[in-house]
Amino acid sequence: MQFSFKKLGISSGAKRIIVLDDEDAFELGVKPGDRVRVFAHTVQGMKIGPGKIAIVDIATNNETLPRGTVGLYDEVYNQLELSDKYNKISVFLSSKPTSFNAIKEKIKGHELSSQQIQEIVNDCTNERLLDIEKAAFIISLEVRGATDREVVDLTNAMANSGEILDFGDEVYDKHSTGGVPGNKVTLIIVPIIAAAGLFIPKTSTRAITSPSGTADSFEVLAPVAFSKTKVLEILTTEKVGILWGGALDSAPADNALIRIEKPLTMDPFPLMIASIICKKIAMGVKKLVLDIPCGKGTKFPTIEDGRKYANRFKEISTQVGIQTVCLLTNASQPIGHAVGPALEAREAMRLLKDPTIGPSSLRNKSCELAGILLEMAGKAQEGKGKDLALEFLNNGKAYNAMKRIIKAQGGNPDIDPEKIEVGPFMQEMIAIGDGFVTSVENKHINRIAKIAGCPAAKKSGIEIERKIGQKTKRGEVIFRIYSDSKARLDEAVEYYNAHLPQILGGMTLERI
Numbered sequence: 001m002q003f004s005f006k007k008l009g010i011s012s013g014a015k016r017i018i019v020l021d022d023e024d025a026f027e028l029g030v031k032p033g034d035r036v037r038v039f040a041h042t043v044q045g046m047k048i049g050p051g052k053i054a055i056v057d058i059a060t061n062n063e064t065l066p067r068g069t070v071g072l073y074d075e076v077y078n079q080l081e082l083s084d085k086y087n088k089i090s091v092f093l094s095s096k097p098t099s100f101n102a103i104k105e106k107i108k109g110h111e112l113s114s115q116q117i118q119e120i121v122n123d124c125t126n127e128r129l130l131d132i133e134k135a136a137f138i139i140s141l142e143v144r145g146a147t148d149r150e151v152v153d154l155t156n157a158m159a160n161s162g163e164i165l166d167f168g169d170e171v172y173d174k175h176s177t178g179g180v181p182g183n184k185v186t187l188i189i190v191p192i193i194a195a196a197g198l199f200i201p202k203t204s205t206r207a208i209t210s211p212s213g214t215a216d217s218f219e220v221l222a223p224v225a226f227s228k229t230k231v232l233e234i235l236t237t238e239k240v241g242i243l244w245g246g247a248l249d250s251a252p253a254d255n256a257l258i259r260i261e262k263p264l265t266m267d268p269f270p271l272m273i274a275s276i277i278c279k280k281i282a283m284g285v286k287k288l289v290l291d292i293p294c295g296k297g298t299k300f301p302t303i304e305d306g307r308k309y310a311n312r313f314k315e316i317s318t319q320v321g322i323q324t325v326c327l328l329t330n331a332s333q334p335i336g337h338a339v340g341p342a343l344e345a346r347e348a349m350r351l352l353k354d355p356t357i358g359p360s361s362l363r364n365k366s367c368e369l370a371g372i373l374l375e376m377a378g379k380a381q382e383g384k385g386k387d388l389a390l391e392f393l394n395n396g397k398a399y400n401a402m403k404r405i406i407k408a409q410g411g412n413p414d415i416d417p418e419k420i421e422v423g424p425f426m427q428e429m430i431a432i433g434d435g436f437v438t439s440v441e442n443k444h445i446n447r448i449a450k451i452a453g454c455p456a457a458k459k460s461g462i463e464i465e466r467k468i469g470q471k472t473k474r475g476e477v478i479f480r481i482y483s484d485s486k487a488r489l490d491e492a493v494e495y496y497n498a499h500l501p502q503i504l505g506g507m508t509l510e511r512i
Contacts, residue, residue, distance in 0.1 A: 001028055002041065003070040005082070005089050011074040014259050015131060016054040018091065019071035021062065030056050030093055035130060038070075040080045041088040048086075052079050053094060053128050099123040100133050106140040114153045121157035125253040134260045138268060146270035148312070152319050155274040159281035159320075161253035165201075167235065167284045172200045172373050175276055176291040177309075178210065179298030181445045182334035182464075185291070186214045186242070187348035188366035188393070189373075191402035194240040195392040196379050201235045201283050203245035211446055211454035211461060212341045215244040220345040220420060220458055222411025238408045240401070250282035267299070269309065273316050280322055288317065288324045289372045291365075293331035297442045303328055325372050329365060333440035333468050336362035340454045340461015342422050343482065349417035352399040355390075361467075367393065423452070423459040423482030425489040429496060431472045440468060444499070451492040452483040459484045 001024070008019065018038060020030070030036060039051040054076050059065040070089060072082075080089070102116035112120075120137060123129045129137075146154070174189050186204065193200045204214035204224075215224045224244040226234070231248060234241045249255065254275050261267055280288055290313060292306045300306035310326035317324040336359040338347040351358025370392075371385025380388040392398045403413035445462060453460030464479045466472045481496075483489035 001092075002088050002090050003068055004087070005070050005072050005077075006065070007077050007082075008071045008073060014075065015073075016052060016075045016079065016127060017057055017073040018054045018076055019057045019059050019065055019073075020091070021065050021067045021069070022058050022060050023067055024070075025056065025058050028091060028093060032056060032058050035094045035096070037092050037094040038076060038080065039090040039092075040082055040086045041090065042085060047090060048080075051090075051092075052076060053126075055130065096133075097123045097128045099129065103133060103137045103140060106144060107136060109144050111147055112150055112153075117150060117153045118157050121154070121161055121253045124256045125161040127256070131260055134257060135264060138257065138260055138264060138266055138271065141268035141270050142266050145268075148315060148319070151270045151273055151316050154270065155277045155281070155316065155320055158251050158253045158274055158278035162250050162282060164282050165232075165250075165284045167199055167201065169286055170199055170377065171284050171286045172198050172288070172377065173202060173280055173283070173285040174200075174289050174291065174369055174373065175280070177272070177276075177293065177299055179293045179295075179300075179442070180329075180331045180335055181211055181442055181449065182336050182339040182344060183210075183291075183293070184212075184214070184217055184338070184344040184348050185335060185362065185366040185369060187217060187345070187402075188351060188362065188398070189370045190240060190242055191352065191398040191405065192366070192370040192389050192392045193373055194238075194401040194405065195397035196374055196377070196388075197239075198373070198377050198379075199235075199239045200373075201241055201243070201285075203241075203243050203248065203250070203279065203283055205245060207455040209446075211339050211449035212344055213455065214242065216341040216455045216458065217344040217348070218242045219244075220342045221349070221415065222406045222409035224409065226409075234408050238404065240405055241409065242405060243409075245279060248282075251278045254278050269312075272299075273313055276313075277317050277320060277322060280317075281320060285322060287373065287376045288322055289369050289376070290324055290326045291329055291369055292326055293329050295331035298331045323376065325376065327369060327372065331442070334442065334445055334464060335359075335365055337464045337467070338461065339445055339449050339464070340422075340452075340482065341458035342420055343461040343463055346417050346420040346422065349402070349415070349420070352393070352402050353417060355393045363390075363393070421459055423457070423461070423484045423489075425483045425486050427481045427489055427493050428477045429479050429481065429493075431466070431474055431476050431478050434473050435471075437466050437468050437470050437472060437478075440464075448481060448492050448495060451488065451495050452481055453485060453488045457484045457488070460488065 034056045037051040040048045099119040206215045207213040225247040294300045294306040306328045338344045367386045367389035370389040374380045375385035407413040460483045465477045
């Protein structure tokens with residue numbers, strides 16, 4: 001059926017939605033939530049392209065949407081590339097794709113063929129599967145798992161859902177499975193590797209569940225979102241970048257599945273492996289060091305859990321052509337003292353500028369991981385990579401490399417770390433007794449930082465004064481909360497006061 005269309009000026013965030021008058025919907029034979037295919041028509045009446053799959057909502061009031069007119073959410077309007085040269089659209093009821101049958105097979109515990117996995121990935125990429133159908137696939141991987149062969153097929157299919165860049169055989173990268181607040185090591189590792197003359201096209205994410213992602217922190221220093229043309233220009237010229245991967249839309253099938261994983265709060269191990277590796281393939285990475293934080297609150301509560309994952313990750317990455325070294329790291333407390341985009345950027349720049357004043361936990365972990373990459377590149381003998389990384393840090397070459405990265409991406413390379421602005425509203429949280437800090441509950445650190453405004457409010461966050469093993473006296477500052485909003489700061493302090501037993505149960509003061 002052909003219809004006039006009306007741009008509603010509403011965005012769903014990702015889903016393609018159209019709104020039909022209830023009588024038009026009855027005539028078309030669709031109900032709310034049904035799948036339809038939408039085509040644009042030129043003024044001459046020509047139907048354009050393969051159309052786009054959309055989901056139907058129903059308007060029950062003709063005054064809201066007159067019969068014969070379809071309301072379009074922004075996603076549909078933009079993806080159909082509608083403009084004045086189009087005056088009509090067609091809407092047809094659409095059947096489920098055959099890939100959904102494969103998803104049902106996985107739900108039953110059957111191993112999928114390479115072709116079935118490719119069909120699922122193709123339909124995720126082209127939005128032919130509904131969100132609930134993608135969710136069914138994710139849950140099937142969580143419950144049923146996947147064989148190594150299935151994960152390899154899934155990884156390759158997801159990587160090939162977009163363009164794969166080729167920078168040659170010596171392309172390096174670092175990744176973390178996450179779980180530790182303040183884990184800003186990428187901001188130290190990348191300039192160390194760049195100082196060694198190695199190619200490291202570091203694409204990073206914005207924060208999903210943490211107070212700050214690498215892209216959020218580096219964006220305090222310089223822009224991170226560029227067109228693909230500009231990204232290639234930066235990488236070709238500088239051989240290094242700290243970039244937001246979302247702007248490149250590499251491995252779009254992965255992005256389609258991540259969008260569903262967020263509300264599900266699920267990250268099945270087979271999909272986690274495929275997701276990490278497919279993005280590395282897309283960026284042409286050949287050698288990778290993977291940081292696997294282990295401990296309470298992470299994806300790997302024990303070292304043994306992390307070791308099992310590491311072994312499988314290495315096997316899959318080897319099969320797709322990426323040499324990987326995995327490092328199991330301690331996730332018992334935040335890395336360094338700063339949590340939140342601006343605070344983390346400031347702490348990283350302080351360490352790069354003067355390694356003698358930077359936190360030892362940040363310096364040691366960064367140089368350990370960077371050292372592995374230096375050994376993989378043949379720049380240092382086995383077991384000597386950390387020493388070389390420390391040398392690049394101590395002689396200022398890493399700091400100069402960071403300044404070069406900031407300048408290439410449009411920031412101020414001469415920025416004084418002390419001039420990086422943090423939240424103007426601050427509250428100090430004090431110890432209620434004498435003792436030693438014996439443990440830190442990361443989830444409370446994350447929660448307070450997010451209430452204060454992280455990651456969207458980049459000046460917000462937490463600065464930790466006392467960490468595990470440090471002596472604390474009654475009345476001394478344990479940490480400071482920063483925010484760009486007095487209301488947010490008050491809410492963060494209110495959370496602290498309301499959850500004092502739990503917070504101090506995680507940041508325990510052992511009486512002497």
